[in-house]
Amino acid sequence: MKAIAINGSPRKDGNTRLLLETALEPLAQAGWDTEIVQLGGRPVQGCRACFKCWEKQDKRCVFGDKDVFNEVFAKALEADALLLGSPTYFADVSGDMKSFIERAGFVAMANGCLLAGKIGAAVVAVRRGGAVHVFDSINHLFFISQMVVPGSTYWNLAHGLEPGQAAKDDEGLRNMRHLGQAIAWLGAAMKNSAAPYPVLRHGESA
Numbered sequence: 001m002k003a004i005a006i007n008g009s010p011r012k013d014g015n016t017r018l019l020l021e022t023a024l025e026p027l028a029q030a031g032w033d034t035e036i037v038q039l040g041g042r043p044v045q046g047c048r049a050c051f052k053c054w055e056k057q058d059k060r061c062v063f064g065d066k067d068v069f070n071e072v073f074a075k076a077l078e079a080d081a082l083l084l085g086s087p088t089y090f091a092d093v094s095g096d097m098k099s100f101i102e103r104a105g106f107v108a109m110a111n112g113c114l115l116a117g118k119i120g121a122a123v124v125a126v127r128r129g130g131a132v133h134v135f136d137s138i139n140h141l142f143f144i145s146q147m148v149v150p151g152s153t154y155w156n157l158a159h160g161l162e163p164g165q166a167a168k169d170d171e172g173l174r175n176m177r178h179l180g181q182a183i184a185w186l187g188a189a190m191k192n193s194a195a196p197y198p199v200l201r202h203g204e205s206a
Contacts, residue, residue, distance in 0.1 A: 023123055040094055
């Protein structure tokens with residue numbers, strides 16, 4: 001199985017990446033293929049509401065070749081589990097992560113709910129406050145997209161400002177490791193299930 005972690009922080013080697021790496025460790029130990037994809041700090045624009053993804057239905061954004069969206073989204077589609085990591089900027093996700101959420105959710109929905117049935121986990125780095133709003137913002141994408149969200153021992157966040165400071169948050173790191181274990185367990189359970197995931201596509205009746 002494969003887990004993709006998308007780093008929404010423009011600090012490539014900052015606290016967000018540290019937390020994503022910690023969450024991926026149990027998955028790698030369980031035999032999963034893991035990868036961190038850098039999103040933050042690379043060109044990615046917000047959704048233009050042009051609805052071309054609904055017309056073309058080619059699993060791509062029509063503007064995605066002008067930035068990194070299609071590249072990163074293709075990685076997300078390969079994954080069984082998708083971890084989205086963001087720092088806390090004014091009590092919300094980074095601008096790059098917000099742009100990705102807008103477009104990923106819309107392109108996925110336009111193409112028959114491409115993210116449905118995947119495991120989704122939010123990971124948040126924060127200096128002091130506002131992290132729960134970041135956590136919620138990411139989870140909104142997961143729930144709207146019919147993804148499966150595992151719980152852990154606390155909100156998936158850790159504290160730190162300067163790069164590497166989150167390594168001193170023992171409780172935060174413990175939660176990240178437990179999150180990775182929970183994803184591994186859930187992935188195995190879903191893989192061994194005989195029942196298909198009940199995807200409800202746009203416009204269909206339940």
